[in-house]
Amino acid sequence: MLILLAEVNRLVYAPLLLAAVSLVYAGTRHEDLRSILRHAGSFGVWTVVFMAAIAAVIEVLAFFQ
Amino acid sequence: MTHPTPADAIQPPNPRTAALLAWLVPGLGHLYQGRRAKGVLFMTSIIGLFAAGMVIGEGKVVYASTLPFTPVRSYVYDGWPFLCQSGIGAVAIPGWIERARYLADEPSMFGPTFYPPVSADRVGANPPVSIDESQNRVIHPDGAAKRRYDLGFRFEVGMVYTVVAGLLNLLVVYDAYSGPLVPDEKDGADDAPDGADPATKNGDRSPPPD
Numbered sequence: 001m002l003i004l005l006a007e008v009n010r011l012v013y014a015p016l017l018l019a020a021v022s023l024v025y026a027g028t029r030h031e032d033l034r035s036i037l038r039h040a041g042s043f044g045v046w047t048v049v050f051m052a053a054i055a056a057v058i059e060v061l062a063f064f065q
Numbered sequence: 066m067t068h069p070t071p072a073d074a075i076q077p078p079n080p081r082t083a084a085l086l087a088w089l090v091p092g093l094g095h096l097y098q099g100r101r102a103k104g105v106l107f108m109t110s111i112i113g114l115f116a117a118g119m120v121i122g123e124g125k126v127v128y129a130s131t132l133p134f135t136p137v138r139s140y141v142y143d144g145w146p147f148l149c150q151s152g153i154g155a156v157a158i159p160g161w162i163e164r165a166r167y168l169a170d171e172p173s174m175f176g177p178t179f180y181p182p183v184s185a186d187r188v189g190a191n192p193p194v195s196i197d198e199s200q201n202r203v204i205h206p207d208g209a210a211k212r213r214y215d216l217g218f219r220f221e222v223g224m225v226y227t228v229v230a231g232l233l234n235l236l237v238v239y240d241a242y243s244g245p246l247v248p249d250e251k252d253g254a255d256d257a258p259d260g261a262d263p264a265t266k267n268g269d270r271s272p273p274p275d
Contacts, residue, residue: 013121016113020114023110024107024237027240
């Protein structure tokens with residue numbers, strides 16, 4: 001956990017990357033702007049959840065190391 | 066009056082020209098096709114991400130490898146970031162020009178931004194030097210190593226931003242050429258009035274300018 005806290009400042013670089021990837025990915029799958037934004041929102045949320053899950057698994061593995 | 070089929074609805078006009086423009090400048094191909102909303106979206110997202118990477122990396126994260134193209138494996142290992150960044154033509158063209166000028170011992174044409182850092186074989190008696198926090202001199206084997214040392218984590222972030230921007234633009238080029246990757250029949254079709262092209266209704270599919 002201490003390692004994660006030490007790395008929090010680096011996470012400030014993540015939102016812009018996440019927003020750009022989500023919008024462009026969704027934009028290449030829909031033509032309607034509302035559909036794009038809806039897809040981008042759900043894609044962004046799931047990306048954050050996925051990354052958080054991976055971080056949690058790593059933390060658990062580190063605990064048993 | 067017949068309804069447009071989904072296949073018709075995703076057929077973008079002038080796909081080759083639009084794809085070329087989309088490669089040159091993200092979103093420009095869509096603007097050319099009259100797909101204004103997506104053009105602005107792509108332009109803002111990708112150029113914004115790329116510009117942010119350049120700012121974070123102080124304009125030192127985009128340069129072509131000066132190694133010879135063969136063996137391919139060595140070139141790709143050294144120059145893969147620029148190959149990814151070349152997904153944006155406005156980056157690739159000056160980058161390749163600056164690489165050629167560097168190899169010909171000519172000065173930069175576009176400023177220091179795209180000019181490759183000095184390679185190890187040209188360092189000679191004046192290797193790149195940094196001063197660390199204890200005021201000690203740190204001698205680097207080449208210019209790329211100095212850039213990485215001076216910028217630290219910001220070099221990686223700037224590199225990732227610009228690499229991802231280049232790769233994302235490949236998706237945009239494909240979209241300009243052949244429409245959305247996974248056509249969604251619900252896109253606009255439910256909202257369009259009888260006989261109207263749903264994309265035209267959204268203002269996304271007007272004919273290109275002459």
